Amino acid sequence: MGKNARVDHSIIYADFNAGRTAQQLSAATGYTIPSIQRIIRQQRVKQTTDTVIPFPDETARKAIEILSAPTEAEDIEAVLEKHALEDIRLLDSHVKQLQAAGKAWHILVIADHHIPDHEERAFRLHVQIAAKLKPALIVHLGDAFGFDMLSRFPPHDRKGRGDVFQPVHQYWNPITRSLAIAAPQSMQMLMGGNHEAWFERFTDEHPEVGGSLELDYANLVRQNGRVKWLNRLQEYTLPNLILQHGTRTNVHAAKAALEDIGGYMTQGQGHVHRVTKWVKVARTNQHRRIVISVSVPCSCKIPPSYTSRHFKDTPNWVNGCAVFTIMPGGDEVFENEYIYHQRADGQLATVFGAEMLTSEPPDIRYDRSKLKTRAA
Ligand SMILES: [Fe+2]
Numbered sequence: 028m029g030k031n032a033r034v035d036h037s038i039i040y041a042d043f044n045a046g047r048t049a050q051q052l053s054a055a056t057g058y059t060i061p062s063i064q065r066i067i068r069q070q071r072v073k074q075t076t077d078t079v080i081p082f083p084d085e086t087a088r089k090a091i092e093i094l095s096a097p098t099e100a101e102d103i104e105a106v107l108e109k110h111a112l113e114d115i116r117l118l119d120s121h122v123k124q125l126q127a128a129g130k131a132w133h134i135l136v137i138a139d140h141h142i143p144d145h146e147e148r149a150f151r152l153h154v155q156i157a158a159k160l161k162p163a164l165i166v167h168l169g170d171a172f173g174f175d176m177l178s179r180f181p182p183h184d185r186k187g188r189g190d191v192f193q194p195v196h197q198y199w200n201p202i203t204r205s206l207a208i209a210a211p212q213s214m215q216m217l218m219g220g221n222h223e224a225w226f227e228r229f230t231d232e233h234p235e236v237g238g239s240l241e242l243d244y245a246n247l248v249r250q251n252g253r254v255k256w257l258n259r260l261q262e263y264t265l266p267n268l269i270l271q272h273g274t275r276t277n278v279h280a281a282k283a284a285l286e287d288i289g290g291y292m293t294q295g296q297g298h299v300h301r302v303t304k305w306v307k308v309a310r311t312n313q314h315r316r317i318v319i320s321v322s323v324p325c326s327c328k329i330p331p332s333y334t335s336r337h338f339k340d341t342p343n344w345v346n347g348c349a350v351f352t353i354m355p356g357g358d359e360v361f362e363n364e365y366i367y368h369q370r371a372d373g374q375l376a377t378v379f380g381a382e383m384l385t386s387e388p389p390d391i392r393y394d395r396s397k398l399k400t401r402a403a
C-alpha cells in the first residue's frame with residue numbers, strides 16, 4: 028500500500044490484534060512505526076469506550092439505576108413531609124376501616140411521658156390496660172420526649188448537657204415495643220408537644236445540621252413503622268374527636284380547650300399533667316349529645332428532674348391515661364380517664380373495670396428447689 032493511501036485505522040488495529048507487528052504494519056501502510064503505535068493506542072481507547080458492555084444480570088442493572096437516580100434525600104424537608112403524610116394516610120385508612128366494621132372501638136391515650144423523666148410505674152399500668160382493653164389505636168399525645176437540655180427555661184441540671192437523642196434511643200423502643208406486644212392489633216401514633224417543638228426550634232436555628240438531625244429523629248421515633256409520626260403536627264382529628272397536645276394550662280384547661288375548638292366535638296389534650304374535665308350537652312332535634320373535653324393525666328415523674336426548681340407547678344399533677352370509645356357510626360364518643368393512685372408501698376394502682384391493677388414489676392423470682400445441686 029502506498030504511503031499516501033487512506034488507511035482505515037480500525038483495520039490496522041484489527042491486524043495488530045491478529046498478530047502483525049508494528050514493523051510489518053509500518054511496511055504495509057507506509058506509516059512510521061511511532062505513527063502505527065499511536066494509531067493502536069487511539070484505537071484501543073476508542074473501541075473500548077464504544078463497546079457496550081452487557082450487564083451481567085438484572086440485579087446489577089437495577090443497582091446501577093439506583094446509583095444514577097437522583098436520591099430523594101436531596102430535599103430532607105420534603106422527605107420528612109412525605110413520611111408524615113404517608114403515616115397520616117395509614118392512620119386515616121385504619122380509622123376508616125374501624126368505622127366501616129360497625130363495632131365500637133377504643134383509643135388509649137398516653138400523654139406527657141417526658142422521656143427520660145417518664146414514670147416507669149405508670150407505664151407498667153399503661154401496658155396492663157393496653158393488654159386488657161386491646162385498643163385499636165394508641166396515641167402518644169405529645170411531650171413524649173423532655174428535650175430539657177434544649178429548654179430556655181431557667182437553668183437546671185441537664186440543660187446543655189448530654190446527647191438529646193440518647194434518651195429517645197434508650198427508652199422509646201422498649202415503651203413502644205411493650206405496648207405493641209400488649210395490644211398487637213393496635214396502631215401507635217406520636218404527635219408533637221411543646222417539648223418536641225424545642226427540638227424543632229433547635230434544628231431551625233442550626234440549618235447546617237438541622238435537616239439531617241430531623242431525619243435521624245424521624246427514623247428513631249418511627250421505629251421501622253411501628254409508630255406513625257405526624258412530624259410537627261400537634262393534633263389529629265377523628266370523626267367527632269380531636270386529640271391534641273394542647274396549649275391551655277389553667278385550672279379550667281378542658282373548658283377553655285373546648286371553647287377553642289368551637290364546643291361541638293369531644294376533645295382530649297395533654298400538656299397540663301392534671302385532669303380537668305368539662306361536659307357539655309349539645310341538643311339536636313333527635314337527642315341530647317354529650318360532648319366531653321378532658322385534659323389527660325401525665326406519664327412522667329412527679330416532679331420530673333427539670334422542674335425541681337419549679338416545684339410549685341407539680342402538686343396537682345397526676346399519672347394516668349384516658350380511654351376514648353368510639354361507638355358504631357362514630358357519632359357518639361365516650362371518654363374515661365384512669366387515675367393512678369400512689370399506694371403506701373410506693374406502687375401505683377388503678378381500678379380498671381372490676382379489677383385493681385398495680386404497678387408491681389412481674390415476679391421474676393425462681394424456684395430454687397428446682398436448681399440442680401453441684402455434684403460433691
Ligand atoms: Fe408536658
Ligand SMILES: [Fe+2]
Pocket residue numbers: 170220221222272297298299
Ligand atoms: Fe406540653
